[in-house]
Amino acid sequence: MVFSSLVFMFAYLPLTLLIYYIVPRKGRNIFLFFINLLFYGWGEPKLIVLMLINIAVNYIGGYLVDKFRDDPKKRKLVLILTCVIDIGTLAVFKYTGMIVETVNMLPFLNLPTPQISLPIGISFYTFQTMSYVIDVYRGDAPVSKNPINFGTYVALFPQLIAGPIVRYRDVAEQLTNRKETLDEFTKGVNLFIIGLGKKVLIANQMGNLSTAMFATTDENGVVGTWVGIIAYSFQLYFDFSGYSDMACGLGNMLGFEFLKNFNYPYISKSVTEFWRRWHISLSTWFKEYVYIPLGGNRKGAKRQILNLIIVWGLTGIWHGASWNFVLWGLYYGVLLIFEKFVFKKVLDKLPSAIQHIYTMFIVVIGWGLFYFTDMSKLGTFLGDLFNFGNGICGEQALNLILSYLPLIIAAAVASTPLAAKLYAKVQNTKYIGFAQTAFVAAVLVLCTASLVNQSYNPFLYFRF
Structure with a gap:
């Protein structure tokens, strides 16, 4: 679903805003989390699975990095493994075809080029979740102790598809204590x-x-x-x-x-x-x-x-x-x-x-x-x-x-x-x-x- 579609402008958005402001403040992140997944999976629901895996991997990664703050070796290992999973997932979906086509330039190779669809927004949300784990490791951002709040941050539909790339530390306070005003x-x-x-x-x-x-x-x-x-x-x-x-x-x-x-x-x-x-x-x-x-x-x-x-x-x-x-x-x-x-x-x-x-x-x-x-x-x-x-x-x-x-x-x-x-x-x-x-x-x-x-x-x- 794109912002410039009539369905989004005159159906999805008004309905989302109406329900969002009816829901009590404590339940708004829960509502946003599920409405974000609906937005992302619109037309291709299987993408939701990939999104949930990304959320889980980086939530657990951030949790373990914070848990092992007194054990530098374990903290660093968790950080490396989380980033490898993030970059590896991005590479598989985005660069496999390019790698195979490049290798096939060798005269003695003719490997079949895999037809892998590129999940929308994967480059943006991968960079967001990586920045979260790195910031927790550095002490630049607080660890998220609520998986729904973290999932809301990753999948927040306004910036999910094409940015801007939002760092967790820039919205951590807003996730739990934002004020919606008429202005x-x-x-x-x-x-x-x-x-x-x-x-x-x-x-x-x-x-x-x-x-x-x-x-x-x-x-x-x-x-x-x-x-x-x-x-x-x-x-x-x-x-x-x-x-x-x-x-x-x-x-x-x-x-x-x-x-x-x-x-x-x-x-x-x-x-x-x-x-x-x-x-x-x-x-x-x-x-x-x-x-x-x-x-x-x-x-x-x-x-x-x-x-x-x-x-x-x-x-x-x-x-x-x-x-x-x-x-x-x-x-x-x-x-x-x-x-x-x-x-x-x-x-x-x-x-x-x-x-x-x-x-x-x-x-x-x-x-x-x-x-x-x-x-x-x-x-x-x-x-x-x-x-x-x-x-x-x-x-x-x-x-x-x-x-x-x-x-x-x-x-x-x-x-x-x-x-x-x-x-x-x-x-x-x-x-x-x-x-x-x-x-x-x-x-x-x-x-x-x-x-x-x-x-x-x-x-x-x-x-x-």
């Missing part, structure tokens, strides 16, 4: 609808444009190719940040406060800044649980470079079982190393506009690596970006660009904090409450009308 609920409704608008009104339309462009790559010309990947860049941002907004909004409706996952990444003036603003929860996870334990920047430049390569290789492979994702991760690892050790002093002296152009040039090309899983198509795409022999802009591409131009401009403006700054200036004026309500209602009506005519519109990050 928080209203904020959540508004945030949910704004996120819905990002997804339905911008991301889906940018997706239509990028799909149309990439379907006729030979006829696009240089400009058409660039517009196609720029449209995909907007699609990815508004799709994922829209989902994150919807998740945070749903959390507010239930009394939870999740950390912000995006902070206008497309206004960045360096690649380093971009990754401080994009998918913040994932970057934070890799920093805290991989980069710093490897030594971070504390063991000299050579070790720091190695650590960055490892982290970004893992970041790439986390996104998908395909070599283009590994390439994408290493691409950013190399660029971040280059910025830190070579280019930073030069970059800092450049005009802000040049810094921004440089960053977006890097990011947009990076999304090309992210998009094309077929290496031959990726090579063709990279060539088409600069191959003026194919023409400046094909006729069909030009017609598409002109028809989508107002939306492209709107997407560019919406990816900046301009609207937020304007709102901050007028938020205390007399009629702002009415205007805000009218705007949000209009977005909901437009989204609903659009969804009525769409059969399926999954979020892009569902496949990760």
Whole structure:
């Protein structure tokens, strides 16, 4: 079930909220636990079994790590075994096919490729549960003594499918002592609808444009190719940040406060800044649980470079079982190393506009690596970006660009904090409450009308 489906918006969510607020406070986590499992197993109930196994393994792991706090060897053994089970489960479901296909590149092997369906959200909730056990081991989070509360944390439906990756220590207090207020609920409704608008009104339309462009790559010309990947860049941002907004909004409706996952990444003036603003929860996870334990920047430049390569290789492979994702991760690892050790002093002296152009040039090309899983198509795409022999802009591409131009401009403006700054200036004026309500209602009506005519519109990050 997806947040942007009419079934979720007008049946599942209202009914869930109605029952949630009828149930006494002490019983709300129990209700949430079971409604979370219903949400996750919608359409494929067998996924619930895998979820329950993950919850049980990590609940027991956290319990034993805490129990053996006076026995370092046993604590460490439990931590290692729990993480091996988590990573092993993720690897089996996500990477078995990729491993077999890679091995089959050897001339004397032809192993059958297993057809294993990827459970939705497994990359996200695996990282959540691993962070819990690690934090309990480090003493950074209290152990959960209530399996229902822990299960509610793992399977909490607002952020279950595509994040943000919520650390247990950030919501431990909220699981047992949260306060649902009308102001928080209203904020959540508004945030949910704004996120819905990002997804339905911008991301889906940018997706239509990028799909149309990439379907006729030979006829696009240089400009058409660039517009196609720029449209995909907007699609990815508004799709994922829209989902994150919807998740945070749903959390507010239930009394939870999740950390912000995006902070206008497309206004960045360096690649380093971009990754401080994009998918913040994932970057934070890799920093805290991989980069710093490897030594971070504390063991000299050579070790720091190695650590960055490892982290970004893992970041790439986390996104998908395909070599283009590994390439994408290493691409950013190399660029971040280059910025830190070579280019930073030069970059800092450049005009802000040049810094921004440089960053977006890097990011947009990076999304090309992210998009094309077929290496031959990726090579063709990279060539088409600069191959003026194919023409400046094909006729069909030009017609598409002109028809989508107002939306492209709107997407560019919406990816900046301009609207937020304007709102901050007028938020205390007399009629702002009415205007805000009218705007949000209009977005909901437009989204609903659009969804009525769409059969399926999954979020892009569902496949990760």
